[in-house]
Amino acid sequence: MAETAADSVISKEKDYAPASTSSTSEEKVVSEIDIQNLTIDDCNKFLDEDSNIKIITSGDTPYRSAFTFEELNLSPQLLKGLYVEMKYQKPSKIQAISLPLILDPPYLDLIAQAHNGSGKTACFTLGMLSRVDPKLKAPQALCCCPTRELAIQNSEVLRKMGKYTGITFECAIGGDFTTETHIKKRSPITAQVVIGTPGTIKRRMTEKTLGLSYLMMLVFDEADHMLAKEGFKDDSLNMMKHIGRVTSHCQVLLFSATFNESVKKFAAKIVKGNHNELFVKKEELSLESVIQYKVDCPDELAKVMVIKDQILEFGERIGQTIIFVRTRNSAIILHRSLVDLGYDVTTIQGALKQEDRDKIVKEFKDGLTQVLISTDLLARGFDQQQVNLVINYNLPVKYDHSTEPDCEVYLHRIGRAGRFGRKGAVFNLLCGDMDEMIMSKIETHFDMKIAKVPDWRNEEDFKAAMRSAGLL
Numbered sequence: 001m002a003e004t005a006a007d008s009v010i011s012k013e014k015d016y017a018p019a020s021t022s023s024t025s026e027e028k029v030v031s032e033i034d035i036q037n038l039t040i041d042d043c044n045k046f047l048d049e050d051s052n053i054k055i056i057t058s059g060d061t062p063y064r065s066a067f068t069f070e071e072l073n074l075s076p077q078l079l080k081g082l083y084v085e086m087k088y089q090k091p092s093k094i095q096a097i098s099l100p101l102i103l104d105p106p107y108l109d110l111i112a113q114a115h116n117g118s119g120k121t122a123c124f125t126l127g128m129l130s131r132v133d134p135k136l137k138a139p140q141a142l143c144c145c146p147t148r149e150l151a152i153q154n155s156e157v158l159r160k161m162g163k164y165t166g167i168t169f170e171c172a173i174g175g176d177f178t179t180e181t182h183i184k185k186r187s188p189i190t191a192q193v194v195i196g197t198p199g200t201i202k203r204r205m206t207e208k209t210l211g212l213s214y215l216m217m218l219v220f221d222e223a224d225h226m227l228a229k230e231g232f233k234d235d236s237l238n239m240m241k242h243i244g245r246v247t248s249h250c251q252v253l254l255f256s257a258t259f260n261e262s263v264k265k266f267a268a269k270i271v272k273g274n275h276n277e278l279f280v281k282k283e284e285l286s287l288e289s290v291i292q293y294k295v296d297c298p299d300e301l302a303k304v305m306v307i308k309d310q311i312l313e314f315g316e317r318i319g320q321t322i323i324f325v326r327t328r329n330s331a332i333i334l335h336r337s338l339v340d341l342g343y344d345v346t347t348i349q350g351a352l353k354q355e356d357r358d359k360i361v362k363e364f365k366d367g368l369t370q371v372l373i374s375t376d377l378l379a380r381g382f383d384q385q386q387v388n389l390v391i392n393y394n395l396p397v398k399y400d401h402s403t404e405p406d407c408e409v410y411l412h413r414i415g416r417a418g419r420f421g422r423k424g425a426v427f428n429l430l431c432g433d434m435d436e437m438i439m440s441k442i443e444t445h446f447d448m449k450i451a452k453v454p455d456w457r458n459e460e461d462f463k464a465a466m467r468s469a470g471l472l
């Protein structure tokens, strides 16, 4: 008999060591309550593929998991937002499991890991929209995101999902700094949900224009990055300290597709003792629907030629493409090379003016541009369903250690394709022994073998690769 998702969740738990080292881990029990509700509807193969989430619930709270949005007791206004505005039909697996954990008393903190593109945004957005009191005109939920692009994107999701709720929101991201410095005191935020980046949120907290007295939910999207030393750790801890001084009832939600072991331990320490956790093994994180390839290129020029002759030649047939580069400088150089060759590409990187960044993202999201070159600014969270192809022009390496791959960033980059179970392909362009070595470390880390495109000059090899990935 075929293994159901429920069987799979339970059986995979056996060989998966508990992740938490928090002092209360002995109180935790693996929840098998209602797990049969996770049974897969045959039409929705996506859930089947995303069946490896390990659930650790705290105490003996009888958590439920939902098969339909109605079962989640969402308000009629929110259901309308989901069906009419978002066109969702039923919850994804992470939504089905995490929403009851978020919405049921005693509103414990949650650390939740689930695959790229599996719908984590709706988990915390519905969480915020459900818990906020529409009658109380003050900030009640705060969502911190690592980039302005993600804060804008998440605000847009909240706007659509919450359209019929009347709940107000503000996107707290850096604006036009020249005007800002002239404003001595900004008016206090009255919006009920605030979504923003750490710098701006911290500033608003310090200048006391972001009141925390009624805050009951703090969300970190891309939480592992927000808590990592090389990420926004200090800012995030600072924010939590500020909040902790004012209220002791703030539910903390940490969402990401990746939590490495050290971040996992740290995250378990900073949430309150009694909390819930959902984790996925790193070997099971790669999306099966996204086929990865590597291409040996003799030199840098060959990489440009591969992009030009073997990939962009397919044009719009293969959907939209994101090309990831390591540095702002590589972004500029590659942009120039492709434009000189007659290709219409746009480029985004952190040194651009904010209004230009916003414009470039908007044009890509509106489908006005097809090929976007990006630094890791868009590696995490960026959601554009039409992106079928990701090219790693440079492999991602650790910030302070250029011979070590950044496996988390690799996973996030390739997760820009294949959103919500869609098909996708990734081409890793390798040049030299160092790239070979980094690629093989990535393969070992995720316990996978990446197929090689036999000849970088051969158009047929690329056609075959795209066909196997379902793009042609």
Ligand SMILES: Nc1ncnc2c1ncn2[C@@H]1O[C@H](COP(=O)(O)OP(=O)(O)OP(=O)(O)O)[C@@H](O)[C@H]1O
Pocket: 087, 088, 089, 090, 091, 092, 095, 114, 115, 116, 117, 118, 119, 120, 121, 122, 256, 257, 380, 381, 382, 383, 385, 415, 416, 419, 420
């Ligand atoms: N229940 C659902 N039904 C249909 N589509 C959905 C559902 N939930 C989410 N989606 C869509 O799936 C896509 C991916 O969702 P989302 O951006 O939340 O993924 P994610 O888990 O945050 O991924 P990442 O880790 O890459 O940030 C979005 O376009 C979203 O609208």
Ligand SMILES: [Mg+2]
Pocket: 120, 121, 221, 381
């Ligand atoms: Mg996301």
